[in-house]
Amino acid sequence: MGRENDNDVLEDLIEKAGGCAVVDGGFATQLERHGASINDPLWSALCLIKDPNLIKRVHLEYLEAGADILVTSSYQATLPGFLSRGLSIEEAESLLTKSVRIAVEARDKFWFTVKRKSGHIYNRALVAASIGSYGAYLADGSEYSGKYGPHVTLEKLKDFHRRRLQILVDAGPDLLAFETIPNKLEAQACVELLDEEKVEIPSWICFSSVNGENAPSGESFEDCLDIINKSSRVCAVGINCAPPHFVFTLIQKFKELTGKAIVVYPNSGETWDGVAKKWRPSKCFDDEKFEIFATQWRDAGAKLIGGCCRTTPCTIRAVSKVLKQR
Numbered sequence: 001m002g003r004e005n006d007n008d009v010l011e012d013l014i015e016k017a018g019g020c021a022v023v024d025g026g027f028a029t030q031l032e033r034h035g036a037s038i039n040d041p042l043w044s045a046l047c048l049i050k051d052p053n054l055i056k057r058v059h060l061e062y063l064e065a066g067a068d069i070l071v072t073s074s075y076q077a078t079l080p081g082f083l084s085r086g087l088s089i090e091e092a093e094s095l096l097t098k099s100v101r102i103a104v105e106a107r108d109k110f111w112f113t114v115k116r117k118s119g120h121i122y123n124r125a126l127v128a129a130s131i132g133s134y135g136a137y138l139a140d141g142s143e144y145s146g147k148y149g150p151h152v153t154l155e156k157l158k159d160f161h162r163r164r165l166q167i168l169v170d171a172g173p174d175l176l177a178f179e180t181i182p183n184k185l186e187a188q189a190c191v192e193l194l195d196e197e198k199v200e201i202p203s204w205i206c207f208s209s210v211n212g213e214n215a216p217s218g219e220s221f222e223d224c225l226d227i228i229n230k231s232s233r234v235c236a237v238g239i240n241c242a243p244p245h246f247v248f249t250l251i252q253k254f255k256e257l258t259g260k261a262i263v264v265y266p267n268s269g270e271t272w273d274g275v276a277k278k279w280r281p282s283k284c285f286d287d288e289k290f291e292i293f294a295t296q297w298r299d300a301g302a303k304l305i306g307g308c309c310r311t312t313p314c315t316i317r318a319v320s321k322v323l324k325q326r
């Protein structure tokens, strides 16, 4: 299948969803709410080893809440991360494949049940394979600083991402979701890799932001989006895991910088303390506020809206309800 047809998958979903599709919410957050202990360098990817059934349960909860897109459990699942835990390369690769399989199974199971019911408000969801930034793998909070140091070159970033990307693509997701990209160099690495690997499924690239204006590295979104705009393999670009009160202005900015679809799924507004590995209270927003924000973000031009860390299925239920009112 050609790239244009593949991009249609996402466009069709957006249209079926009434012009704006719903992304799921905080995945690791919901694992923790069920009691998972993930204070670990592998973070949520630990559950791929310890409790895959819980992963499926969380995916089903987000589908039930109205998510049109599931983001897989592979955010912090990396080959070097798994190898450093004593897993073999075969075991590590099979965990990556499993992250996609679990989400696809959840989607298929859910859709099999709801499609027979008349008057349901669901769409057949898409599965987006999560590719967390290099900073996520470092597990030192650098997905919010973008400061990787001078030894981290373009080639190093491509090497870091290459094999995981190949395995995730081979596992058969509908989309790729690059998440919390904090600087221009990594955006460039993602774009070049998609070309080098001739990836035919559509991707989105999302940046984090800590000041509501620039990428965490301080580089302008204008420079970052310049690189992404050149790629026909990237169908959407946006923001994830940044505070919600930054999002409206960032959508307006992105609208001026790109013709691509805009995807936003902010966190609750709490701040990640990368040393203590804890969320710190900050300017927090509840589900009711997300409901109000979601219509504003849609009206500003976002085509994909959801939540990231510290948001839950309740948040997504509220977002889905307000976006799907017809």
Ligand SMILES: C[S+](C)CC[C@H](N)C(=O)O
Binding pocket: 040, 041, 042, 043, 076, 135, 136, 137, 138, 139, 140, 141, 143, 180, 241, 272, 274, 277, 309
């Ligand atoms: C999105 S952050 C909260 C994920 C966790 C981080 N990469 C860490 O391992 O510390």
Ligand SMILES: N[C@@H](CCS)C(=O)O
Binding pocket: 025, 026, 027, 028, 029, 044, 071, 075, 130, 179, 180, 241, 308, 309
């Ligand atoms: N998809 C990941 C992103 C973390 S920033 C999650 O929701 O846990």
Ligand SMILES: [Zn+2]
Binding pocket: 240, 241, 267, 308, 309
């Ligand atoms: Zn997040």
